[in-house]
Amino acid sequence: MKLTFLGTAAAEGIPSAFCDCPTCDHARQHLGKNVRKRQAVLVNDDLLIDNGPDVYAACGMYGISLVQVKYNLITHSHSDHFLGSNLAMRTRSFRRQSTIVPMQLTAPPSVFKLFGQGNDEALDLTRMTIVPNQSFELPPYRIQSLTASHHEASGDAMNFIIDDGSKKLLFASDTGMYKEQVWDEMAGHSFDLIIIESTTTDTDHQKVHLNYSGVHTMLEKMEQIGAKRPDTTVYVSHFSHQHNPSHDELVELYGRTGIHVAYDGMTLEL
Ligand SMILES: [Zn+2]
Ligand SMILES: [Zn+2]
Ligand SMILES: [Zn+2]
Secondary structure, three states: OEEEEEEOEOOOOEOOOOOOOHHHHHHHHHOHHHOEOEOEEEEOOOEEEOEOOOHHHHHHHHOOOOOOOOEEEOOOOOOOOEOOHHHHOOOHHHOOOOOOOOEEEEEOHHHHHHHOOOOOOOOOEEEEEOOOOOEEEEOOEEEEEEEOOOOHHHOOOEEEEEEOOOOEEEEEOOOOOOOHHHHHHHOOOOEEEEEEEOOOOOOOOOOOOOOHHHHHHHHHHHHHOOOEEEEEEEEEEOEOOOOOOOHHHHHHHHHOOOOEEOOOOOEEEO
16 A cells, blocks of 8 residues: 655645745745645545645656545535535546546545535546445445534534555544544444544643544544554644644654654655
8 A cells, every 4th residue: 555645734834825824934944844735544545535725746856746636535514624616636637648537536425515416527536425434445445434422513524444455544624532433334344544633732722633642542442442553554644834833843753652743745655
């Protein structure tokens, strides 16, 4: 399994254009790994998780094409995770190839509501509606959606367990602490890789996002049920400038407990 992080920030990005907090100012001065675009992750070359406002810029920066993407899997309807107009660029009037790999937009009802009805044929697009706590196949991937603890208004936010036949990934963003039922939904799984959000590192509330201690509480619970093994690789991502320090400081902080810090453009091969 290969993963490419197209973005690793929460809704505002880092630096946020309208902010001069220490984290944003530091990012402007030092650039590099401190600059974070809104989160999206490419699995292998054919499964794109989320499709937000920075996906086009990220593809340009990292020399990535999305022509091989068969599945666009969306976690929830927040604007940093889904921008429908990205998909409009698939129409024949906006591309030179006469054929393109058809794409299946696999998303919860709230995302389709946002996307609206369009000419899917012109986009070479099909739709598959999913809901939390559902098992489904996007061959070769076997996927299970988990109920995320996220803003009620976002509707049907989901996390995903993704199995590509050789490795199993837990994609845990955007979410606060899982509700009890989710641990039952996760029972029996054992992850090779966990990507977990760390949106609000220095704050206390864990209802819709996680902070440093929330990440560790979630991981401890996964250990207890056998979902996280001693050799499971863990990366944190989806950072907000409001609560997180620079990349190097995050590496130092999370490195104490063996957790890795994702950055934009990073490729990970398992
Ligand atoms: Zn988000
Ligand atoms: Zn800021
Ligand atoms: Zn969100």
